[in-house]
Amino acid sequence: MELQLNDLTKKFGNFTAVDHVSLTMTNGVYGLLGVNGAGKTTLMRMLCTLIKPTSGNITYKGKNILELDGRYRQLLGYLPQEFGFYPEFTVQDYLLYIASIKGLRPAVAKRRTKELIQKVGLSKAAKKKMKTLSGGMKRRAGIAQAMLNDPRILILDEPTAGLDPNERIRFRNLISELSEERLVLLSTHIVSDIEYIANEIWLMKGGKIIRRGALDEIVGNMPETVWICRVEKQKVSFMINKYKVSNMKSEEDRAELRIVSADRPLPDAVQVKPTLEDAFLYYFGEKAGSEDVEI
């Protein structure tokens, strides 16, 4: 299985949301990391045939996915960022309906619905209306609908947005479990979502993929170094303005700062192993972090 993005570009008027992206994907988990507005959702929507590229194309096994039409979408499971549903439907009816438009035969649809309701932990809520579910339960219903057709390609757009930490961990584990023998593309602006489960990470900025590779490659190839140092509290603002600070831990009259910098920020600063959070800070900058990024 090979999904290929060939010089893919999408423009909305004068704004270029996705800018000449060329990539190849096979089985495995791909983490698409970028701040809001980076073009992640547009890229995913093109992968789901929801919008047509302005130029370039996407091919599956060498054939244009738009020409493959239903034959391509048959392989697809998609959880959009803004997961809409039919509020008056019960969870079970919702899944049965989605199963029907995915072309599953009624008997298969019933079996898959039952299996997935159990798998995502919604057994007790199966007869509840979708509108009465909590945010986390809705997301779980969302992943269940995406998995109904046992998709070869699973596309998850910001699947953990708005979830509390427990739900996020649970969701991450669920995705990890579901990712075997399929291609999973997971977009997020939450670094920890993909840090441990992605085989390959793509960093997206301004519609372009600016870095790609395994976690170690992304982190290891970062041109700057990560330091930990302790400063007096009154110097914290100065340090934040001068350096990229990826973390700050307050102590009694001092603060421990984690700094991404090419040079040693203070004589007593200790060099530490960089993480994906540090790389995120390096590539997307502090401003992006303050606006959009949850680490």
Next chain:
Amino acid sequence: MLKYEIKKVFLKGRNKIALLLLAIVLLAVSVMTVNRVEYVDENGGHKTGIAAARNLREEKNKWAGYLTEDVLRDVYRENQAINSEYASGSMEDEDKIYQKRQGISSIIDLINNANSPWREYDYYAIDSITEDQAADVYEKRISGLEEWFASGKETFSREQQEFLLSQYKNLDTPFYYEYYDGWAALLQNISTFILLLALFIGFFVSGIFSDEFQTKADAVFFSTKLGRNKAVGSKLGAGFIIATAVYAAALIIYTAAVLLILGADGAGCPIQLEMWRDFYNATFLETYLLIVFGGYIGMLFAATAAMLVSALTRSTVTAIIAPFVVLCVFPFLSRIVTLPQVCSFFPDRLLDIYNGVRDFSLMQIGGKVIGIPAIIILVYTAVTLVLQPIVYRVYKKAEIK
């Protein structure tokens, strides 16, 4: 798939309320229709309802049978007798005359119509004519039309005049008569009910396409295997089934309620008993079926327009307005714009076939003369059919930006 599309519509709170309102409208229109049939008792009291209809039916069915010249003469004489019995002119006597005449009132109407100036109705015509003139109603219907043509007060072409005359001459006479007031009342209110019904149905189907966008369920919908083909077809199918089922159910309930209370006699009587100048040679039942079918096509057209707007604009509110524009703004326009020929082709005319068959609304295509109701039924059937693949295509091509 289809089942869930239909379920989506009727699980919505707004549609549940609309369904309840439709039930209230159905009840109100049924009561109004039933109250159209009145029976005046011996004390002059006006009564409505099952008992009143039963009494009136008994009175009228005493004269059931073919309205031959002999029967018309008998009615004439009966009317004279009633007039002479209560000749004082007092209010009490007027009530008595009305009460006594109830059994023959429809036949008197027929005689009055035949002996009134064209397009007018002289309520007292029977009192100023001879027995022979009263017996000559069928011939007078034809000669009245000929005289009207000769007067030059109309603008029909020679072919249209010939068509109308031929329709008049082809009408089977003598008329078979029996109590038909249940059907008459039903037909008088049916156009209003069909209009309201079409607006309700437009409301029900207006969200079928746009609600996917409104609820943001569109992304999942269009990313599924059948989301850009069969699932779109199932939405169209759901719209058609909902429109047809609601229309049929509401009209069956309305018709059954009215005819059960007022009586279903007279289905086979000619519609000319009620609409004297109607050139469609049909019975009450046939006219009812034509009205219902015309209304069905008009309703389907309005519902399809709502679905098209729903698919195009992705806004349910805008889609709800579409049937109002199609069915209510056009007739309003026809009142302020003097384009009678064009107005006859507006879709609202489909919902008012009752008045369409009363008028001499004709069209000539080549040498062939056809009634406009028949033409608009054909035209809007074709337009509605053509719109289906357009709605399908618009929705199938939707992009989620």
